[in-house]
Each structure stands twice: as C-alpha cells, then as structure tokens.
Amino acid sequence: MARRRTVPRNRAEPAPALKRLWAPWRLAYVQDAAAHRTVQCLFCIGRLGPAARRERLVLSADRHVVVMLNRYPYNNGHLMIAPRRHVASPELLTLGEGAAVAAMIAAAVARLRRAYRPDGFNLGANLGRAAGAGIAAHMHWHLVPRWEGDTNFMPVAAGTRVLSELLDQTFARLAPLFKTAR
Ligand SMILES: [Zn+2]
Numbered sequence: 001m002a003r004r005r006t007v008p009r010n011r012a013e014p015a016p017a018l019k020r021l022w023a024p025w026r027l028a029y030v031q032d033a034a035a036h037r038t039v040q041c042l043f044c045i046g047r048l049g050p051a052a053r054r055e056r057l058v059l060s061a062d063r064h065v066v067v068m069l070n071r072y073p074y075n076n077g078h079l080m081i082a083p084r085r086h087v088a089s090p091e092l093l094t095l096g097e098g099a100a101v102a103a104m105i106a107a108a109v110a111r112l113r114r115a116y117r118p119d120g121f122n123l124g125a126n127l128g129r130a131a132g133a134g135i136a137a138h139m140h141w142h143l144v145p146r147w148e149g150d151t152n153f154m155p156v157a158a159g160t161r162v163l164s165e166l167l168d169q170t171f172a173r174l175a176p177l178f179k180t181a182r
Helices: 026-035 050-055 095-116 150-156 167-178
Strands: 058-061 065-069 079-083 120-124 141-146
Touching: 050 058, 058 167, 065 095, 065 167, 079 095, 095 120, 095 141, 095 167
Parallel strands: none
Antiparallel strands: 058 065, 065 079, 079 141, 120 141
C-alpha cells in the first residue's frame, strides 16, 4: 500500500530559490516608469538644485556616482547607485567611473550595516528592459538590505504596505551617513 503523503502537494513550501520578496506597491513604479519613460531620466540630476535632489531622494552625488533611495523599495533602506553619466551598460564606463561606483557600493554596504544591522543584502543590476530594468537607458545597481524571515513575513500581509519605516525617516537616517553629498 502506498504511504499517505503527510503534506498535500499544493501546500508544499516553494523551493528556496523560488522565494521572492512580494512587494505589491511596486506595480505603481512599473506603471509610473512606463508612463514617464520619455520625460526625464531619474538618475541624471546634473541641473537639479538641492530641493529637487531631496525630492528625488538623492543621498549623495559626486563627480562620478549618485546614490538615491528607491521610492518603491523592496525593503527598508533599498538604495540605487548609478554612474553620473547616462550610460546603459557597465562596459561603457571608464575605468575611473567603474572604480568610483565600486567604491561607493562598498561604502554603501558599510553604511547600511551601521544604520540597519541587516542579516544580508541583495546587490545587482538589471541590464536592459528584457532583464527587468525599469530605467534601462541609465544603468544602476540595487542594494537591498535583507533580514532573516523577511520573505516569510511579507506575503502574509497581502495587499498592504509592510515596510516599517517611511521614506522620509529612511532618508533622515541615512543622509548623515552620506554627508559628502553635494
Ligand atoms: Zn540618465
């Protein structure tokens, strides 16, 4: 006689590799990006004054690199790190630009560790629209702090924003750590 399954097939846990943060508010971002694709580039901040940069959630900007909060974050402290120059792919960066971006990524990891004590990070870039880039023309790295259990908790709160910290609070918390901003 076949042994009875102790867990029904449709209630089995998904394989770990298939687990994702479930962030329904990001639909607004996808729609927003589609609607405003041709208006202006989020990462090209060259002529913006301090107020406009704050509105855009820019934490720091130097000669080669800009760092900003993601307005539609996957998690608290979700940063985006981009070269100042409007290029779509890393092989288009100069060695100096690439080194500056790499140094800023390392600094940002250290600053997020200090501010949030995360258990880990997701760090990566989507190159091209086919790969999921919302703004494909200006490449950028996403840096997302992660905590043990955040994938387990978030799907439970279906349809609600579950981030525990508002964007303004996140900005106030991180801006002092990026105070080379100009
Ligand atoms: Zn740009």
